Amino acid sequence: MKRIAVLTSGGDAPGMNAAIRAVVLASHYFGVQVIGYRHGFNGLLEQEYQILQSSDVNNIIQRGGTILKSARCQAFTTDEGGRQAADNLTALEIDALIIIGGDGSFRGAVHLGRFWSGKILGLPGTIDNDINGTDATIGYYTAIDTALESIDRVRDTADAFERIFLIEVMGRHAGFIGLSAAVCSGAEQVLLPELFTDNLPDLDSLAGHIQTAQKIRGKCSYIMVVSENIWPGGVMDLADQLHQRTGIDCRPVILGHVQRGGSPVSLDRILASKLGVYAVEAARTGKTGIMIGEHNQQMVEVPFQDTWNQAKALDPYLLHIQQETFDLVKNSNNP
Amino acid sequence: MKRIAVLTSGGDAPGMNAAIRAVVLASHYFGVQVIGYRHGFNGLLEQEYQILQSSDVNNIIQRGGTILKSARCQAFTTDEGGRQAADNLTALEIDALIIIGGDGSFRGAVHLGRFWSGKILGLPGTIDNDINGTDATIGYYTAIDTALESIDRVRDTADAFERIFLIEVMGRHAGFIGLSAAVCSGAEQVLLPELFTDNLPDLDSLAGHIQTAQKIRGKCSYIMVVSENIWPGGVMDLADQLHQRTGIDCRPVILGHVQRGGSPVSLDRILASKLGVYAVEAARTGKTGIMIGEHNQQMVEVPFQDTWNQAKALDPYLLHIQQETFDLVKNSNNP
Amino acid sequence: MKRIAVLTSGGDAPGMNAAIRAVVLASHYFGVQVIGYRHGFNGLLEQEYQILQSSDVNNIIQRGGTILKSARCQAFTTDEGGRQAADNLTALEIDALIIIGGDGSFRGAVHLGRFWSGKILGLPGTIDNDINGTDATIGYYTAIDTALESIDRVRDTADAFERIFLIEVMGRHAGFIGLSAAVCSGAEQVLLPELFTDNLPDLDSLAGHIQTAQKIRGKCSYIMVVSENIWPGGVMDLADQLHQRTGIDCRPVILGHVQRGGSPVSLDRILASKLGVYAVEAARTGKTGIMIGEHNQQMVEVPFQDTWNQAKALDPYLLHIQQETFDLVKNSNNP
Amino acid sequence: MKRIAVLTSGGDAPGMNAAIRAVVLASHYFGVQVIGYRHGFNGLLEQEYQILQSSDVNNIIQRGGTILKSARCQAFTTDEGGRQAADNLTALEIDALIIIGGDGSFRGAVHLGRFWSGKILGLPGTIDNDINGTDATIGYYTAIDTALESIDRVRDTADAFERIFLIEVMGRHAGFIGLSAAVCSGAEQVLLPELFTDNLPDLDSLAGHIQTAQKIRGKCSYIMVVSENIWPGGVMDLADQLHQRTGIDCRPVILGHVQRGGSPVSLDRILASKLGVYAVEAARTGKTGIMIGEHNQQMVEVPFQDTWNQAKALDPYLLHIQQETFDLVKNSNNP
Structure with missing residues (x-):
């Protein structure tokens, strides 16, 4: 050769x-x-x-x-x-x-x-x-860390104001970045394409989760990681919808192309x-x-x-801990 | 006491x-x-x-x-x-x-x-x-560095694809973050509230600057830093408008609340x-x-x-070098 | 329970x-x-x-x-x-x-x-x-990135001055951090405990590698990643020894406890x-x-x-590419 | 021209x-x-x-x-x-x-x-x-942030182990990096060339400060920022001396050339x-x-x-707050 x-x-x-x-x-x-x-x-x-x-x-x-x-x-x-x-x-x-x-x-x-x-x-x-x-x-590894660094920053403001933030991450057809970013940022909610192949996320249930969280913990920060393309109109529209349903201020953040670059x-x-x-x-x-x-x-x-x-599957155990073990509603009966 | x-x-x-x-x-x-x-x-x-x-x-x-x-x-x-x-x-x-x-x-x-x-x-x-x-x-100092870090990342993609990016930074009524972020990221264009107190930015001139840049340097990356609230509809709408006028793909990025947090x-x-x-x-x-x-x-x-x-003024010398000295069109006659 | x-x-x-x-x-x-x-x-x-x-x-x-x-x-x-x-x-x-x-x-x-x-x-x-x-x-993952970030910084100076740097990383009995940091920083040489279980690194061969590198590429930067405890007296002494043998300035950097902390x-x-x-x-x-x-x-x-x-083994393929494929001396006959 | x-x-x-x-x-x-x-x-x-x-x-x-x-x-x-x-x-x-x-x-x-x-x-x-x-x-600004980032990391370990760390920063004849790094890392002690022009730091008083700190706050982390060249033998020797005098474990960290590089x-x-x-x-x-x-x-x-x-002077107010206001011994009588 x-x-x-x-x-x-x-x-x-x-x-x-x-x-x-x-x-x-x-x-x-x-x-x-x-x-x-x-x-x-x-x-x-x-x-x-x-x-x-x-x-x-x-x-x-x-x-x-x-x-x-x-x-x-x-x-x-x-x-x-x-x-x-x-x-x-x-x-x-x-x-x-x-x-x-x-x-x-x-x-x-x-x-x-x-x-x-x-x-x-x-x-x-x-x-x-x-x-x-x-x-x-x-x-992939760099993108997770870049997303994470941004979400860590948003968490500071979310905590200071006890506010709800919806954070859109990349991953057009796959929730790898979304799931990893959610777990490692300690996000309260995550919406991934793999979970909504035939339907939209259920607004009532999303709104209910936010409201229950605030009942359990008092007013507090709440971060929802959302893969791009899941919701028509993106997190801007989703934040509006959730605000209308809950009366609680919800702020959208779109991480966008920042996730593609960097050392x-x-x-x-x-x-x-x-x-x-x-x-x-x-x-x-x-x-x-x-x-x-x-x-x-x-x-x-x-x-x-x-x-x-063949579609590559998300790590099932990671999905399990994010959606079950770390769910603050399911975790509410602190002994 | x-x-x-x-x-x-x-x-x-x-x-x-x-x-x-x-x-x-x-x-x-x-x-x-x-x-x-x-x-x-x-x-x-x-x-x-x-x-x-x-x-x-x-x-x-x-x-x-x-x-x-x-x-x-x-x-x-x-x-x-x-x-x-x-x-x-x-x-x-x-x-x-x-x-x-x-x-x-x-x-x-x-x-x-x-x-x-x-x-x-x-x-x-x-x-x-x-x-x-x-x-x-x-x-303020942290916010500039946070914005800068994000723009540095976007520059990587902008360069790889020789693309136009519009990056919205915070600063509702003041262009301090915008001007500093533009200078230190080597941005090709910057839109600050201080420059447009009574009017909107002129689309034709913005589009013309992009087109001239591509004439001078060939297809290349081009970053425009835009303070929030300058353009109705934000950088998403502005990117659309510029795309329509120039036929060139323009991507919006909204840095948003990420700029508020961090160590x-x-x-x-x-x-x-x-x-x-x-x-x-x-x-x-x-x-x-x-x-x-x-x-x-x-x-x-x-x-x-x-x-x-009294409104605090932007650093006039910094504004001068960004808009005059570093303007790539004014710099085009390389000796 | x-x-x-x-x-x-x-x-x-x-x-x-x-x-x-x-x-x-x-x-x-x-x-x-x-x-x-x-x-x-x-x-x-x-x-x-x-x-x-x-x-x-x-x-x-x-x-x-x-x-x-x-x-x-x-x-x-x-x-x-x-x-x-x-x-x-x-x-x-x-x-x-x-x-x-x-x-x-x-x-x-x-x-x-x-x-x-x-x-x-x-x-x-x-x-x-x-x-x-x-x-x-x-x-472990954080420690590699912390070491890497420091070595990337040292590379800037090494390049500006075309200098030799010896960088000591943690890993008392195991070369995991050392090998990973070396590969991802593009280090020219790496000394790991696994390679020297019964003996010390051979000074002549280390000195020779530096000298050959400078023959091949002209004066240039050269980074050697060294796991702690390999050389009596650490990189400070090793740098002295190499300087004596080659007449070339060698600078030691000990990353130390910085590698243990951080988000x-x-x-x-x-x-x-x-x-x-x-x-x-x-x-x-x-x-x-x-x-x-x-x-x-x-x-x-x-x-x-x-x-x-049982001792956990280093990734043999990673060791192979660092010591064979990426070795600048073995790479010297550029086609 | x-x-x-x-x-x-x-x-x-x-x-x-x-x-x-x-x-x-x-x-x-x-x-x-x-x-x-x-x-x-x-x-x-x-x-x-x-x-x-x-x-x-x-x-x-x-x-x-x-x-x-x-x-x-x-x-x-x-x-x-x-x-x-x-x-x-x-x-x-x-x-x-x-x-x-x-x-x-x-x-x-x-x-x-x-x-x-x-x-x-x-x-x-x-x-x-x-x-x-x-x-x-x-x-200069980058060097402070680089030093700070490293000291923040060391603080994590110092806190986890409630340990004493001596951190050597650059600044051969000037304490600018040292003073800034000390203030912004919340260091408990700082040794700058400007403070010791004709003499060495007083070991007894340094040892006493550490001991008093541990009396006041219980066992706790303690960070001393030291400009290079102040102590013969550097922080390695100084750490030994302090250990001998106090019986308390003191760890040296030399930030070194890492401070010169980076974006x-x-x-x-x-x-x-x-x-x-x-x-x-x-x-x-x-x-x-x-x-x-x-x-x-x-x-x-x-x-x-x-x-x-003419030598440029350190910011006297910054020196004042580091050595007076933030001194934990002088701060010990919490109301």
Whole structure:
């Protein structure tokens, strides 16, 4: 193998740079040259790339974002796009392409595989952690801590004013960030997509929980963590509705894109480093059509289709303690 | 002097606990007892208070929020409320009351002075920094850093995607947080209340600035810091409007209540400590009707009315460098 | 079961408070009262304890240290101490005792079991992660991030001056913090106790690595992460030795006790919450003589002896990438 | 004016990059080209430089260290060195040189002025804040917060174990970091160079303070902040001495180089931005031989000699509250 290419695609996630660095250093370890495509699949189509030297990845392990930039790319999803990309890869004599991104990026990888016979490998890079086959995705750990830090801050005000706050976190179709952020911030309530697949949250029951909490503990702070997209109109509308029903002031906070950035925490750097090196090692032994993941402390190879065919489940025990053990209403009969 | 009371009122701000601690330790230094009223002026009306021992303020200097809680209180603003509060203070033989809060709290202080002859002193506690007579208010420094940390994170994504972000920061009537956050995050644009007292920002000119930026630098990240309440509908609506005019994707981020909380940064702890001690010293020498502030590195005593009669001006040089020197359009003719 | 007791023992670790909170809330969920002993086993001997109400654990999930205090206790390790502790537990009608600490604390648990027939359970609480049977210990994740944050800062100076820094991290007998901190800070060299069980690091080879690095890359920054206790005289002496051998300025930094404190990161709060709840559930079903851990995403019950009989191994793949793939000398032949 | 040069010299400080960026953007605003010398005065001697484009300073405002690198340079201090530097500046047709550094760098500036007739301006960049004529130096604010964050962490352990910690902070000849860190961490004791100009701290009195504290409050945490270089052998030796005298366990922590790095806090970025722009404006109007500072919210021009001729005094009121009001022994008679 003489030349490996790497690109980042889809939403950016902290740790993508650590993964790029790992790919580059591992390739150099084996004497393989690395090409970095810029702007995701766009770079592949438009031959926007650069040779990545060791010095290019020096001191990037700690940086958020991605030095290769990212982008969405409609043109690539067509047959013509796939063929163009394949031609470009062939022209550059690329032996393997490593794609860092989410499930949309992996669908792109499969699409490319119809037109190009080189090795294609994926690394799970998304804060949402909604990729099956790996225990965690690059960026997930940092996103939880970022959300947590913000909720800890809101708790200060909530406590000072004994107020209700609704905090919207990221996770379009998956409640990983929401559940983790709720447990570790000691949130009084959490609304996750997995709990409301066919219906909306029940306003009366939500309002009732708030009111019971205030009966039990007196006026007090109350934090509800809400995954985005669960409630039409978001937490702003939900806060209004709850205010109307309870007469209690409810404040919405939308954490938003803040959750995507920042210097990656240690676990994201470690995960990205391991995945990046392993991907190069796997490419050298001829592996293709797989995402590299980590499951139960072992590096694993997951066929691309399996990464999205099955939804990854939330940790049932974590859900149990948040919704049962730590529920303040169920906890009200203090001995 | 035998007994001092202290309360926190209005929006909470990081450093309020450091100020409470300073009041307590300074009072004890002089052998004076301290009463802490809870929930702002409500506690004064409802005699909700506690004696504050040194151990009560041990290890609180680093905590956000306020251990005395805060609240708004309509009842207090009536004559009846003022009289009731005065009676309660007299009944407890309080010699001096120290109020930590914003200009609303200081108006309350003046109101109380009509009914009570004890000494009344104020400490500026608000993240907005919109109190005349003191260079900074308790909580302001932390709020800038909190906003900055969030914007630094958004910049990572903005850069990775070369995207436009509109970031709404606190500061209802004053652009202190907005201007500081813009300069120190290297924001490409800033909208402050001081710049739009009689009018709305000009959409065409905002859109034009974005488009010129992209002409000069190619597609690139662009961050606009926007003080709350400047644009009807907030940054969500403004982002829509700019998108319609430019065709470029603009993402809104509302930092919101996150800016109010968190462990105070060093300068807020230092300011709060100095103001708290000085307030006790001033009360002992018979001072009343004043806010304690710091101006040009000197402790100052500011009559309550002066704290709101005159608007505090933004740093003109800081405004100059943000709007002139650092403006990327004016900077486009790189030599 | 009517009454559970909890204590923290040995070195404190971020997340101990989250564990105490989980034990209290889970107990209350089952209608069980909780007694908190103070100062570790000392409190058991001297009957220093308090009933823990829900309000006592409100808002402590985010705090470092331990609200129950910790301490070493020689007296407890004698037969007399064990008997006294047993008598005290019996007198208070304690059904189960939950001990949060490291392997020394678990030896104490076994000792107590010789004299007391109540249920005894342990939760792994130590930043060192040197407890067999659980993938991570409470506090470990925070310690890595704390070390990392400091090393990231040192890297700034190292880069500005192109200097050599030796950074001593905690981990008396185990290199978990050292290895993780090295990988995620992109350290050029790491010295771990597991690599030098019978001998000292070879000065010539360390010096040679530094010199080769500077030959390959020119003058540049170079960070060596060193676990405490590996080198007699610590990094101060090691830095001197290397300076003498290479003539290159080497600066020592000892991170020290800073690594023990701070608000726990999300993963430590989550781990502590799960372990704490599970311990109460296990006690209710009659389990005793075990540490609760988490292994491969499952809650596990580990007999106390197994927690120290076998040394927990470092992640071999992580060691591989740090010492092979990321070694800058082995990486020097950039294609 | 056609060409400005900039360099960073002496110890690095967070915010140096923000200052470089400000110099570059302000120069471009006026159509002036910027040359960046690397490795401080070494780059001047060895003509190691680069033209700085706007894109070179894009996204560096948040980075610690200095993109121009820093270094000590003996050769420059000779007459020959000064002449060589002058020749090189003349050869490159540099109109003005802006030096970012501490008082050693400003002495270098004066030295250069003997041989070169171009304009020479300085920006105060050092964490120590020991430069006369400016209220703060670039990097000082970040260093306090970094020290504070570490001491807050140590306090967690100190509290859990009710232990004595001695924490050594930077500030070779000036106690600015020490005093600020002590006040805002609520330290029980502080040792600053300004307090011990002719003598060593009195061991008996230090030991007595610790013992009295434990008499008054019972066993409790106790933090002593110590500026480096006050005690021969540093805090390690001082901790030993105090242990011998009191029999109480005293733990040393040396914060060290960690204090030099990290992303600059907002105030350092703001200060650096203002100083950098003002320096370019001043150079354009023909100013030379001065350091740009900020005093009482005004930009000031300080002749180089004045920056070191007079020692800058600690804030007397801050010293007063730390040593008098907040002294726990003087505070012991709680009413």
